[in-house]
Amino acid sequence: MVNWPLEIVRAVLLTAAVFTFMAVVAAMFGVLLERKVGGWIQSRLGPKHVGPQGLLQTVADTIKLLQKEHIEPRAADRAIFNTAPLVVAVAGLMSWVVIPFGTLGDRVLVVRDLNIGVVFFAAMASLTVVGILAGGFASNNKYALLGGLRSASQMISYELPLAMALIAVAMEAGTLSTVGIVEAQAGWFGSFAFRQFPAFVIFLIAATAEVNRVPFDLPEAESELVAGYFSEYTGMRFALFQLGEYGEMFAMAAMATTLFLGGWKGPVLPGVVWFLLKMYLIVFLLMWVRWTYPRYRLDQLLNLSWKVLLPAGLVWILITGYRVTF
Amino acid sequence: MLLVDWLYVGVFLVVGLAMAALPLAVVWALAPRLAQPQKRTTYESGVVPFGQAWAQFNVRYYLFSLVFVIFDVEVIYLYPWSIVFRQYGRYAFFVMLIFVGILLLGLIHAWRKGALEWT
Numbered sequence: 001m002v003n004w005p006l007e008i009v010r011a012v013l014l015t016a017a018v019f020t021f022m023a024v025v026a027a028m029f030g031v032l033l034e035r036k037v038g039g040w041i042q043s044r045l046g047p048k049h050v051g052p053q054g055l056l057q058t059v060a061d062t063i064k065l066l067q068k069e070h071i072e073p074r075a076a077d078r079a080i081f082n083t084a085p086l087v088v089a090v091a092g093l094m095s096w097v098v099i100p101f102g103t104l105g106d107r108v109l110v111v112r113d114l115n116i117g118v119v120f121f122a123a124m125a126s127l128t129v130v131g132i133l134a135g136g137f138a139s140n141n142k143y144a145l146l147g148g149l150r151s152a153s154q155m156i157s158y159e160l161p162l163a164m165a166l167i168a169v170a171m172e173a174g175t176l177s178t179v180g181i182v183e184a185q186a187g188w189f190g191s192f193a194f195r196q197f198p199a200f201v202i203f204l205i206a207a208t209a210e211v212n213r214v215p216f217d218l219p220e221a222e223s224e225l226v227a228g229y230f231s232e233y234t235g236m237r238f239a240l241f242q243l244g245e246y247g248e249m250f251a252m253a254a255m256a257t258t259l260f261l262g263g264w265k266g267p268v269l270p271g272v273v274w275f276l277l278k279m280y281l282i283v284f285l286l287m288w289v290r291w292t293y294p295r296y297r298l299d300q301l302l303n304l305s306w307k308v309l310l311p312a313g314l315v316w317i318l319i320t321g322y323r324v325t326f
Numbered sequence: 327m328l329l330v331d332w333l334y335v336g337v338f339l340v341v342g343l344a345m346a347a348l349p350l351a352v353v354w355a356l357a358p359r360l361a362q363p364q365k366r367t368t369y370e371s372g373v374v375p376f377g378q379a380w381a382q383f384n385v386r387y388y389l390f391s392l393v394f395v396i397f398d399v400e401v402i403y404l405y406p407w408s409i410v411f412r413q414y415g416r417y418a419f420f421v422m423l424i425f426v427g428i429l430l431l432g433l434i435h436a437w438r439k440g441a442l443e444w445t
Contacts, residue, residue, distance in 0.1 A: 011337035299444035
């Protein structure tokens with residue numbers, strides 16, 4: 001029997017915990033980490049004045065943003081303009097439902113081990129595009145509209161290679177549950193980063209494009225589109241876009257850890273520590289790429305997805321199917 | 327158990343929205359509201375905005391989304407296949423080979439017709 005009131009209370013508490021984790025670890029310190037890594041790569045110091053070594057910089061920024069006026073352009077579509085940032089923020093949060101953080105005794109720490117976890121993740125990851133497109137369109141600003149449209153075409157293009165990588169892993173593991181996939185990877189060389197190396201590469205490239213990061217940051221391309229789809233957003237609504245974006249980026253890194261790097265598994269240290277270490281490794285990789293490479297053109301970007309990654313993903317699915325069947 | 331799973335998803339959606347809206351309530355309470363009409367004009371690099379942004383845009387975006395729909399539907403079929411194909415052995419593999427083959431032909435067709443070119 002299910003104790004419904006208890007389950008609801010637990011669900012609410014878990015949501016609050018995961019949301020706080022996302023807001024503090026992913027968004028606040030993710031932004032700080034990004035600036036620190038960027039500073040380090042470009043031989044600068046990065047933020048260092050607020051708090052020890054600039055640790056409280058983003059906290060100060062958030063407090064500042066809380067006091068900023070919310071400006072609505074007269075020409076904008078009010079209702080859509082105001083709800084779009086919420087959609088992006090919640091889409092970033094939802095992906096975390098299926099990600100296993102580690103183990104506590106015999107129990108796996110995961111919000112819910114859905115039996116279609118991988119499909120759920122793909123669905124939630126692509127929900128962001130709705131918020132971005134709505135925000136860009138409702139702003140009634142030419143830069144924002146172009147940013148939103150570019151983002152939509154980019155995200156739907158890279159969703160397919162992403163799904164191909166997910167399917168290849170699900171075939172190898174024989175399950176769509178994220179916990180099941182982690183358990184199917186035993187030992188160092190059992191992790192799917194080796195057995196599914198092409199899928200790993202495809203996943204990393206598609207994930208970078210899905211979260212609109214350099215070298216695929218055309219939607220916000222600050223040198224040509226001002227700030228892309230959030231050109232017209234001010235204060236906290238702008239911050240919600242950032243929150244959703246960084247939440248999504250950390251979710252992608254966490255998913256790469258789960259699918260390819262063996263999730264919470266590892267010797268000596270507790271599972272949660274291993275999970276965080278691997279996740280930050282991927283996050284660092286994404287940041288390293290951001291501060292190293294220039295931006296793609298739109299046609300190059302679409303070519304890479306449709307003419308390289310998509311056929312490669314399909315062929316890799318067939319190869320995996322052949323290997324598993326025969 | 328299945329119902330409990332989706333209860334969690336539903337609660338995540340509702341409570342997540344509420345938590346995301348919370349800072350907006352703080353902004354509503356704290357932030358200043360100064361009525362200056364110029365502030366609410368659309369940003370267009372400092373010049374007076376020219377017309378609306380809701381105008382025609384490149385049809386290519388639409389074309390790509392059409393091709394996307396075809397392949398996204400295919401992906402939906404691949405997900406269930408990916409976990410049960412072991413049980414059916416060679417049969418399932420060859421059936422999927424034909425299915426993916428037809429789709430690859432479709433991709434080549436779209437490619438040759440120029441649907442995947444931006445310029």
